[in-house]
Amino acid sequence: MSAALPAHLVHGMGTALEAPTWPAITTAEAEGVIGRFPGAGRLVGLRWHSPRPFSAATLLQTSRGEFLLKRHHRRLRSPEDLAQEHAFVAHLRAAGLPVSEIIMSADRQGAFAQGDWTYELHRKAPGIDLYRDRLSWTPFLSNGHAFTAGVALAQLHVAARTFTAPTRAARPLVASFTILPSPDPLAAAEAYVADRPALAGYLADKPWRRELGRLFATFGDGLPERLAGHRTLWTHNDWHPSNLMWTADGEVASIIDFGLATRTSALHDLATAIERTAIEWLRLGEGADIAQPDAAIALLAGYRSIVALDASEIETVVRLLPLVHVEFALSEIDYFAGIVSAPQDAAIAWHDYLIGHAEWFLSAPARDFGSRIMGAATA
Known part of the structure; x- marks a missing residue:
């Protein structure tokens, strides 16, 4: 041994x-x-x-x-x-x-x-585990990695189109897609919380309906209509560089960790990938510009080399960015409040992740981030 x-x-x-x-x-x-x-x-x-x-x-x-x-x-x-x-x-x-x-x-x-x-x-998955000790919310080491990750994500979505299984059973720490597509996202959020007693208990003394309603009013106008015309499919839902293995020349050698996979949509998964890899969330609050628009543009370019996206679809991806994390953040709160009894971590998931990440998109750097993605993608 x-x-x-x-x-x-x-x-x-x-x-x-x-x-x-x-x-x-x-x-x-x-x-x-x-x-x-x-x-x-x-x-x-x-x-x-x-x-x-x-x-x-x-x-x-x-x-x-x-x-x-x-x-x-x-x-x-x-x-x-x-x-x-x-x-x-x-x-x-x-x-x-x-x-x-x-x-x-x-x-x-x-x-x-x-x-x-x-x-x-x-x-053991083939390839070099370049990012295995890096945190999930740290960016790609290069825009080349972002591009090839976009290619691999598009290939996954193409293959997933013929996977007909229903949505995965509701569990803590599984992605879901019930709130943002709903014509009434606040009602959908209320149903989500009601189905999870630990989450409901944690939020009971907080003005969570008002907070979520404010976010939906600020960022969600028109999103249900935009999402209604897009097919659902099983997606990865945790697309970041440490869930990829790499070749020596920077190609994706293998894809790992499908723990969050379930039926969402390709645009939702693409927005999740950008949100988790092109914004340095762990530096939020340092006063620095945490956005990496070039990485987002590279990831989108790689994706579009396999799957065509029109200007309206790219705008939907950009519009999703402030809210795409909401359901998984609620799932994290359910985990921390219920499974492991860690209220301090549940508080971080609520205040810093769910609310704080969304509110960053009101900032000037965030507006520039979205504008640069749109400009590059529609040029």
């Missing part, structure tokens, strides 16, 4: 590393789990623990290669939940996209439950 790995820390809500909510997978635990996957071989040792905070994952070496073992709490993901996600990954893989290979257990399932945990095993 390999030597013990250093003390495990994970990404927090800011820039500092923190103690994990979910304990790191141990060697003994991994040995027991690997025995459920006949194709994985014999465990040699653990190579690395992921710093992602919402589950535990470790890269391990076996007699048959390298694999990524992920462990979720059962309140977050059941084997049935993961079966929906795995079916989408299998569809993309069959269409020729470079996605991770899911290893089947002895009973031909992609995941199994044991006690409080649900486990899944993936063969």
